[in-house]
Amino acid sequence: MTSQSELAFAESGEAAELVAFLGRQLRWDRTAAARLKVEGEVLAVFTRPARFEALVVRPVRLAAGAGPLDRTVSVGELVESLDEEREAVRLPAAVTGPAWAGLLPPRGGWRPVAELPHRAVWEAATAVVAEFRERTEGLAPAERTRATLDALAEEIWSRSLPETKLPLRAVHAAHALGLLRAHAPVRVLERGGWLRMRTALGSTAVRPRGTGGLGVTPL
Structure with missing residues (x-):
């Protein structure tokens, strides 16, 4: 976990790309959740589109290394928290996520x-x-x-x-x-x-x- 409240993205346009990605998810499920994990300079956004039975991960490079973060949030709140002008996201409050968010596929060894x-x-x-x-x-x-x-x-x-x-x-x-x-x-x-x-x-x-x-x- 981390106490920081905001993450800054490394590249221009990343916030807009993430808004578009999450917006597509909301079209499938208005109550969707996402699990956010930060390791070093990468934010991984995990989600599961309704009825697909597949986990999806969208990685985003951060402007600087951040402390460890592992938080499940509302996708709708995450979209509202993204600042496209500043290329940053203010982290939403944690929510109780669905069952899939509790466990994820292996990180390495693929x-x-x-x-x-x-x-x-x-x-x-x-x-x-x-x-x-x-x-x-x-x-x-x-x-x-x-x-x-x-x-x-x-x-x-x-x-x-x-x-x-x-x-x-x-x-x-x-x-x-x-x-x-x-x-x-x-x-x-x-x-x-x-x-x-x-x-x-x-x-x-x-x-x-x-x-x-x-x-x-x-x-």
Whole structure:
């Protein structure tokens, strides 16, 4: 924990980028929480978009090293606390977070298993989003029940990203939160039962079905 009340970012535009990232999260869940962790000169913002079953982390470089920080906060309050002109954030008060915020994937020990062109990953993400929309629109109004839509989503996003074992739900989460905007290669890594997709803007992590679901490992 740390007693400081504000963090300053190292690069111009970081506050605006974080506002955009968190705003996308709020579109999925207005009551979303984020876990903030600071180690040295990096702030890691962890969140979990509703219904994706994937953890997302957005790292932000700080202007100077800060004392250790580990705090779960409201995403809405975090957005309101970001100052785009000063490139800083005033830390919101801690909240009692959801179950996922209590435990996170491992920090280190990840083994690279694949490196894919950005275009291939982007096309995979947009293709399944388009498929879900098309198949949903093809249902008769009486068939568009929550159970039917959930089953359709499960079918589509449980598939694997080509050339990997990574469930497409992790790719969908990265696409929805804007982590696929940078045109750089995408790496897939694993540790134990965990799989992680790392982009130039952040990461998503999942534990595929059959290995304990979204079970978590202490950080």
